[in-house]
Structure formats: structure tokens, C-alpha cells
Amino acid sequence: MSKYMVNLKINNMPVSVEEGTTILEAARQLNFKIPTLCNHPDLTVAGNCRVCVVEVKGARQLSAACATPVSEGMEVFTNSEQVRTSRKHIIELLLSEHNSDCTKCQKNGSCELQSLAFEYRVGDHVLMSLLKPEDLIPDISSPSIVKDNSKCIHCQRCVRTCAELQGVSALGVAFKGNHQSISTFLNKPLNEVVCTNCGQCINRCPTGALTERNNIEDVWNALYDPNKFVVVQTAPAVRIALGEELGLEPGHRVTGKMVASLRKIGFNKVLDTDFSADLTIMEEGFELLNRLRKVLVEKDETVKLPMMTSCSPGWIKFIEHIFPNLNDHLSTCKSPQQMFGAVAKTYYADKVNVKAQDMVVVSIMPCTAKKFECDRPEMRSSGFKDVDYVLTTRELGLMIRQAGIDFASLEPEGYDSILGESTGAAVIFGATGGVMEAALRTAYEVVTGREVPFTNLDIKPVRGMEGVKEASIKIKNVKPEFAHLEGVELNVAVAHGLANARKVMESVQNGTSNYHFIEIMACPGGCLGGGGQPIPTSKEIRDKRAEAIYEEDLNMPIRKSHENPDVVAIYEEFLGEPNGHKSHDLLHTHYKVRNRY
Amino acid sequence: MSTTEVLISELVEKHGRTRNSLMPILQGIVQQEKFLSEDAMVSVARELNISAADVFGTASFYTFLDTVPRGKNVIRVCKTISCHMKNKDEIIRALENALKIKVGETTHDKEYTLLTANCLGWCHKGPVMLINDEVYPELTPESALKIVNEHMHSK
Structure with missing residues (x-):
């Protein structure tokens, strides 16, 4: 149904927009920028910060541009004296409750409130500070997220993110009036509530009220320690987003420059989480085939289908809190980060002749939940903490700047060998649907001896930004040992964003779905939209990152996990076979039941 | 089941499980127990399939929905x-x-x-x-x- 067009004037310039468009969007079409704080392209309209106020001719008071739809004949002024005076006053009011210790703030230089204060040249404090002393102590209980109420301007982007995108609502609005605060249940510390550590709130917080736990100094200390052998692994989604942190447009692939900068920073070896992503596909693919056999042939009722992926630590904590009765559906495979750590401090330590206790494993991740994951007590299969420190893409960007490296002029370099080899299948782990696609490329070939029946190996139905994607593949002409799968229609589902995950889980719980295998990523768009990725984020930015990921895949000489030479070698020399005894010791884990609220 | 849980299941029976039954349920608990205990808020969240932070948000907004123990x-x-x-x-x-x-x-x-x-x-x-x-x-x-x-x- 076509929409009516509405004609209006903004700053005396005529514009024609679809009905339902807000003044804010209409002004953008004319390239008038109206400042916003509570507004975010991924979230519903809140209209509570008021910095977007504009004058509408004939209206008694100023209107919030983000929350006011256009109407025929409307005349809007975005920069009148009244607008400017009010806007400046609103910014000053916000600052009166804000801890403006900007030079010490993690968001210094990337804070939306700070830029507005700068733009509007707010003067000396005209208003009394209403900062509450009890807010001055930040909540540092979580290994992933720091919550500092003294920086909070109550825009509720985090609350909407947690509710609308993630369906978790670990954060809510508590109390009222001047006592209002963004609070967990009973204001408990973040590590005691249902927070999944996904960090999506951090990506959308306009100030320094929500930031990641910073581990940069820990990593520098390890690098400066002459007795430590420091290896670094980089997740698939970092290489297509790091550029944004260092002044490039979204969608730039900077794999080679990233490797070069890590080497310049001083890591002893620069290795790739993509290697262990391929390893994950082997373990998880074979686990799926085993489960299918046990359920379809042996009728083993203790084995659960659908099997669900276990790469995303935010998703894992979500299911442990909200659907712990479905824990048995989770693949027992550790995430690629943790598989890497376990292998690094055993197999690889032997190879490079370094004692495991002298090795420090650092991960560069698009993710804040990975900081929590590496602290889990289950993640010590090597006898040590398998992964010592996790840095987000943002933290790596800062480290590169601290090191004085001119990123743009770096010549691309390649990963070290071994554990630096990867495939296109591993790269796409960074996008929603990628693990599914990689798993199908391998599993289908293992079962039938032929490549998946999709042009260029691109399994299009599981790609894209649809919240829940479904696909099915008919398995035909199988190898003799997989005769039980002949003619089976393999049904798969892919969901990203925990609100979508919840829908899929409810369908599994009610028995209304017929899936065999489900991929879930906690963050919108998958890891490329992770809570540790460069800020800002929007659908357009995530789309560009996804394009870059699939480009990277297409450009890889090897595009199937089971063909990764490092993976082939580790099975021959060390692990034996997928899901074998050694794999179970090092590469698999178990899950907890956590409090529901 | 504790007496609070029994009370909550009765209130849920009476008022339903939709989001807008939250207020009457919380009022019913306060009427009986004079305040909303942590356990009571968690039980209500479970019954209504909403987050405990949301229950606390509503409870803390209204002065008459106490979240600390009160006298008879x-x-x-x-x-x-x-x-x-x-x-x-x-x-x-x-x-x-x-x-x-x-x-x-x-x-x-x-x-x-x-x-x-x-x-x-x-x-x-x-x-x-x-x-x-x-x-x-x-x-x-x-x-x-x-x-x-x-x-x-x-x-």
C-alpha cells in the first residue's frame, strides 16, 4: 500500500516525505542535522532527552523532533533563537546530573554528550551539580561491563536495547522523579543478575555510563615481561571492523594491516581464531552427525535434537539463565576462542617449545561476553587459564594508537604459522548464519562426498539480516556409512539478537518446531555487530561489515573447514579424530543452571 | 510452596498473566504481606514471564508498593x-x-x-x-x- 506524501517546510525549505516520517527524519533529508541523545536507529522512539527540540509554527511549545510525525503544511524551525537557547539549557540540565570528569572517562573523545557540550559551548557551571554521592562508585562486579551511574543521563537506550533487541531486561528503570535510576533487579551487582554480558548496551550508551572492562594494561604488562611468550588470536569479525576505530569507513577489510600492527605492538606470535573456528566446525559438525545417528538410528532418548551452536558466550549465559532445561540441546563444543586457548597451551606450546605457564594467550574479540567466558572455571583444560586476556576491537584500536602506529600506512602482513591458517568458512563465523553455512559446507561433504548444492558454496538462505532464518537441505546419495541419513530433510534455523533467540527457544520448548540444528548469536547481525565492536552501530553499518565478511570468504583460497591444513595436521598429530578422547578433554565443555532472575 | 507463592498463584488466577495484571498482583501482595519481598518479586516475574528488573521498576515507582518490610x-x-x-x-x-x-x-x-x-x-x-x-x-x-x-x- 502506497503511503500519502506530506508536504512541509523546514527552515523555510519545502520537503515532501511519506506520512509517518518524523521531523527528525525529514530534516535529515534536507541535510539539517538535529542533535539527539536518546534516539537510536536500532531502537523505538523514547523522546525523553529533549535535545532534539524544534519550533513548530503555531504549536504552544517546542516539540521533540524524534517523536513528532510530520503533518501537511507544517513549518518547522530547527535553529531559531528559542530552539538554540532551550537546547543549550537542556544540555546544561543534563550536565548538572552528569559526572563531567571527561579526561578520566573511558568515553573521552567518543561521548555524544561531550560532543554536544562542545558544539553548544556550554559555559561554566550555571547550574548546581545534582550528582548523587552514591552514584560515584561504579559497578565493576562484571568481568565484561562497567556501569557508572554518575555518567548516566537516563536516556534509556540501554533499557530499550536490553528489552527490544535482547529480550533480557537485565536493566530497567527504577524509582521516580529525581530518584530515578537505571537499575538491575533490586540494584544488585551486574554479575549477580541475568545480564548476558553481550555489551549491546555499551554500543548504544551515549555517555560513559556503560563501558567495557578495560584489559589494555594487563596486556601491556604481559608484553613487557621478558619471561612471557605472548600469543594473540584475532576473531573473524575484528578484521572487518577495526578500521572504523582507526578512521576508515565501515566495510573495510584490514586483516593484513591488523596482523602487521599486532606484530609491531610486540606479540610473539600473531595467530588466528579462524583456525579454531575451523576446528569448531569439525567438532560441532561431527557432533551433529553423531547426534543424528543416535536419535534417528539408536533411538537414544538422552540425546537431544535440535542441537544448538555454542560459540556465543552471551547466548550461552542467556540459555543458562532463561531456558536451563534446554541446556542439553547445546553443542558441547567450546567456542573458537576457548578451543584456541586450550590448544595453544598444549599442542602449540609443545610445538614452539614454550612452557604453558610461560605462555600468555590474548584474544582480540568483537565481544564483551568473551571476557566473561575466559574467566569461566570450565575454561582451564590446559591446566592453566586457557585464554588469559580478552581485548575488544575498540581496545585494540586504542592500543594501536597508544603504540604510535600509523595504521593507514602499514603494509599488510600474514599470520604466523602454525595456527594462523584459516578458511573462508571460518571468516563467516563473524556474520549471522556463518557458523551454519560453514557447518553445512563440511557436514554435507562428509556425508555425501560432494560439495553442498549451492552456487559457489554460498548458502544464501542462511545469510542476511532477517531475525530468524530457516532452511532445509535434502540429503541424497549418501556414503554407505551414512545410509541412515539417506533422504533426510535437514531443517536448520538461524537467529541473531537474543529477542529472536527467545522466539526460537519458545518454539523448541513447545515442540512446534522441527529443526535439527540451530545457530544462535547473541548480537544483532552476529559477531560483526558484537558488543565490543566500534561505536556507532546501525543496520547500515552492520550490512557493510557483513558484505566485507562475505568478500573475505570469497577471496580465501580454501573455503571449507575440513580442508584447513592446520586442522588436518592437528588431528593427525595430536587430537586423533573429531569428538575423540583428546577432543573431549580439551575442546568440549558443560553448562550450568543459573538463576532465572 | 511458601505462603507467598500460594498467594501469588491465587492473585495470578484472579488477575491473569498479562503485563497489565502486574499492578493488581503487586497490590494484592502488599495488602497481605505489607511489602514485596525479593522472593515475591521473583515469583511474580516468573508467573508473568517478565524480568525481575521490570517488576522492581514498577514496585519502586509507586510509594505504596513497599519493597522493604513494614509493620502490620x-x-x-x-x-x-x-x-x-x-x-x-x-x-x-x-x-x-x-x-x-x-x-x-x-x-x-x-x-x-x-x-x-x-x-x-x-x-x-x-x-x-x-x-x-x-x-x-x-x-x-x-x-x-x-x-x-x-x-x-x-x-
Whole structure:
């Protein structure tokens, strides 16, 4: 149904927009920028910060541009004296409750409130500070997220993110009036509530009220320690987003420059989480085939289908809190980060002749939940903490700047060998649907001896930004040992964003779905939209990152996990076979039941 | 099942499981138990399939939905401007002395909690107090004590 067009004037310039468009969007079409704080392209309209106020001719008071739809004949002024005076006053009011210790703030230089204060040249404090002393102590209980109420301007982007995108609502609005605060249940510390550590709130917080736990100094200390052998692994989604942190447009692939900068920073070896992503596909693919056999042939009722992926630590904590009765559906495979750590401090330590206790494993991740994951007590299969420190893409960007490296002029370099080899299948782990696609490329070939029946190996139905994607593949002409799968229609589902995950889980719980295998990523768009990725984020930015990921895949000489030479070698020399005894010791884990609220 | 859980399941039976049944359920619990315990809020969240932070958000917004333990009877003295100008402080002082507690506290026998409240809408007849749901207007320190005394002996 076509929409009516509405004609209006903004700053005396005529514009024609679809009905339902807000003044804010209409002004953008004319390239008038109206400042916003509570507004975010991924979230519903809140209209509570008021910095977007504009004058509408004939209206008694100023209107919030983000929350006011256009109407025929409307005349809007975005920069009148009244607008400017009010806007400046609103910014000053916000600052009166804000801890403006900007030079010490993690968001210094990337804070939306700070830029507005700068733009509007707010003067000396005209208003009394209403900062509450009890807010001055930040909540540092979580290994992933720091919550500092003294920086909070109550825009509720985090609350909407947690509710609308993630369906978790670990954060809510508590109390009222001047006592209002963004609070967990009973204001408990973040590590005691249902927070999944996904960090999506951090990506959308306009100030320094929500930031990641910073581990940069820990990593520098390890690098400066002459007795430590420091290896670094980089997740698939970092290489297509790091550029944004260092002044490039979204969608730039900077794999080679990233490797070069890590080497310049001083890591002893620069290795790739993509290697262990391929390893994950082997373990998880074979686990799926085993489960299918046990359920379809042996009728083993203790084995659960659908099997669900276990790469995303935010998703894992979500299911442990909200659907712990479905824990048995989770693949027992550790995430690629943790598989890497376990292998690094055993197999690889032997190879490079370094004692495991002298090795420090650092991960560069698009993710804040990975900081929590590496602290889990289950993640010590090597006898040590398998992964010592996790840095987000943002933290790596800062480290590169601290090191004085001119990123743009770096010549691309390649990963070290071994554990630096990867495939296109591993790269796409960074996008929603990628693990599914990689798993199908391998599993289908293992079962039938032929490549998946999709042009260029691109399994299009599981790609894209649809919240829940479904696909099915008919398995035909199988190898003799997989005769039980002949003619089976393999049904798969892919969901990203925990609100979508919840829908899929409810369908599994009610028995209304017929899936065999489900991929879930906690963050919108998958890891490329992770809570540790460069800020800002929007659908357009995530789309560009996804394009870059699939480009990277297409450009890889090897595009199937089971063909990764490092993976082939580790099975021959060390692990034996997928899901074998050694794999179970090092590469698999178990899950907890956590409090529901 | 604890008595609170039994109460909550009865309230859910009566009011339903939709988001807008949250208020009457919380009011029902406060009526019985005088406050919302952590366990009660978690149970309500579970029954309504919403987050506990959302239940706490609603509970903490409304003054009459207490989240800390209260006595069997709650006295609330209006603290807003009209009652203030009519010497509500004297009423409070008299009650504090008689009950041997300060505003915000509960008597040792858990019978009475003394609180202040924002405008009760009785500005023309201030100062006023509430004992549970009953309004007592045009108080003096003496009449306030008499009313509380009678309340104590009416059971």
C-alpha cells in the first residue's frame, strides 16, 4: 500500500516525505542535522532527552523532533533563537546530573554528550551539580561491563536495547522523579543478575555510563615481561571492523594491516581464531552427525535434537539463565576462542617449545561476553587459564594508537604459522548464519562426498539480516556409512539478537518446531555487530561489515573447514579424530543452571 | 510452596498473566504481606514471564508498593506544603515519641511503621495522616496520639 506524501517546510525549505516520517527524519533529508541523545536507529522512539527540540509554527511549545510525525503544511524551525537557547539549557540540565570528569572517562573523545557540550559551548557551571554521592562508585562486579551511574543521563537506550533487541531486561528503570535510576533487579551487582554480558548496551550508551572492562594494561604488562611468550588470536569479525576505530569507513577489510600492527605492538606470535573456528566446525559438525545417528538410528532418548551452536558466550549465559532445561540441546563444543586457548597451551606450546605457564594467550574479540567466558572455571583444560586476556576491537584500536602506529600506512602482513591458517568458512563465523553455512559446507561433504548444492558454496538462505532464518537441505546419495541419513530433510534455523533467540527457544520448548540444528548469536547481525565492536552501530553499518565478511570468504583460497591444513595436521598429530578422547578433554565443555532472575 | 507463592498463584488466577495484571498482583501482595519481598518479586516475574528488573521498576515507582518490610499497620503523615504549613512536623514528632521510632522505622513488635507521604489531596483539611487506608484530617498532636491509641486498642 502506497503511503500519502506530506508536504512541509523546514527552515523555510519545502520537503515532501511519506506520512509517518518524523521531523527528525525529514530534516535529515534536507541535510539539517538535529542533535539527539536518546534516539537510536536500532531502537523505538523514547523522546525523553529533549535535545532534539524544534519550533513548530503555531504549536504552544517546542516539540521533540524524534517523536513528532510530520503533518501537511507544517513549518518547522530547527535553529531559531528559542530552539538554540532551550537546547543549550537542556544540555546544561543534563550536565548538572552528569559526572563531567571527561579526561578520566573511558568515553573521552567518543561521548555524544561531550560532543554536544562542545558544539553548544556550554559555559561554566550555571547550574548546581545534582550528582548523587552514591552514584560515584561504579559497578565493576562484571568481568565484561562497567556501569557508572554518575555518567548516566537516563536516556534509556540501554533499557530499550536490553528489552527490544535482547529480550533480557537485565536493566530497567527504577524509582521516580529525581530518584530515578537505571537499575538491575533490586540494584544488585551486574554479575549477580541475568545480564548476558553481550555489551549491546555499551554500543548504544551515549555517555560513559556503560563501558567495557578495560584489559589494555594487563596486556601491556604481559608484553613487557621478558619471561612471557605472548600469543594473540584475532576473531573473524575484528578484521572487518577495526578500521572504523582507526578512521576508515565501515566495510573495510584490514586483516593484513591488523596482523602487521599486532606484530609491531610486540606479540610473539600473531595467530588466528579462524583456525579454531575451523576446528569448531569439525567438532560441532561431527557432533551433529553423531547426534543424528543416535536419535534417528539408536533411538537414544538422552540425546537431544535440535542441537544448538555454542560459540556465543552471551547466548550461552542467556540459555543458562532463561531456558536451563534446554541446556542439553547445546553443542558441547567450546567456542573458537576457548578451543584456541586450550590448544595453544598444549599442542602449540609443545610445538614452539614454550612452557604453558610461560605462555600468555590474548584474544582480540568483537565481544564483551568473551571476557566473561575466559574467566569461566570450565575454561582451564590446559591446566592453566586457557585464554588469559580478552581485548575488544575498540581496545585494540586504542592500543594501536597508544603504540604510535600509523595504521593507514602499514603494509599488510600474514599470520604466523602454525595456527594462523584459516578458511573462508571460518571468516563467516563473524556474520549471522556463518557458523551454519560453514557447518553445512563440511557436514554435507562428509556425508555425501560432494560439495553442498549451492552456487559457489554460498548458502544464501542462511545469510542476511532477517531475525530468524530457516532452511532445509535434502540429503541424497549418501556414503554407505551414512545410509541412515539417506533422504533426510535437514531443517536448520538461524537467529541473531537474543529477542529472536527467545522466539526460537519458545518454539523448541513447545515442540512446534522441527529443526535439527540451530545457530544462535547473541548480537544483532552476529559477531560483526558484537558488543565490543566500534561505536556507532546501525543496520547500515552492520550490512557493510557483513558484505566485507562475505568478500573475505570469497577471496580465501580454501573455503571449507575440513580442508584447513592446520586442522588436518592437528588431528593427525595430536587430537586423533573429531569428538575423540583428546577432543573431549580439551575442546568440549558443560553448562550450568543459573538463576532465572 | 511458601505462603507467598500460594498467594501469588491465587492473585495470578484472579488477575491473569498479562503485563497489565502486574499492578493488581503487586497490590494484592502488599495488602497481605505489607511489602514485596525479593522472593515475591521473583515469583511474580516468573508467573508473568517478565524480568525481575521490570517488576522492581514498577514496585519502586509507586510509594505504596513497599519493597522493604513494614509493620502490620502503616501510618503515613502528609509532608507536602499545605500540611507542612499546618505544622505536620509537630504531628510527626508526637508520633515518633509515642511509638519510640523515627520516620521510616517499624516498632519492635512489628505493629506500626511510621512514614511520610506526598500530597494526599486533603490540603483543605491539613494536616492529615493515613493509617492503612483510613484518612484522619485536621490533626493536632493530641488528636493524632488519641487516634493512634484508639487504633492500638481497637483490636
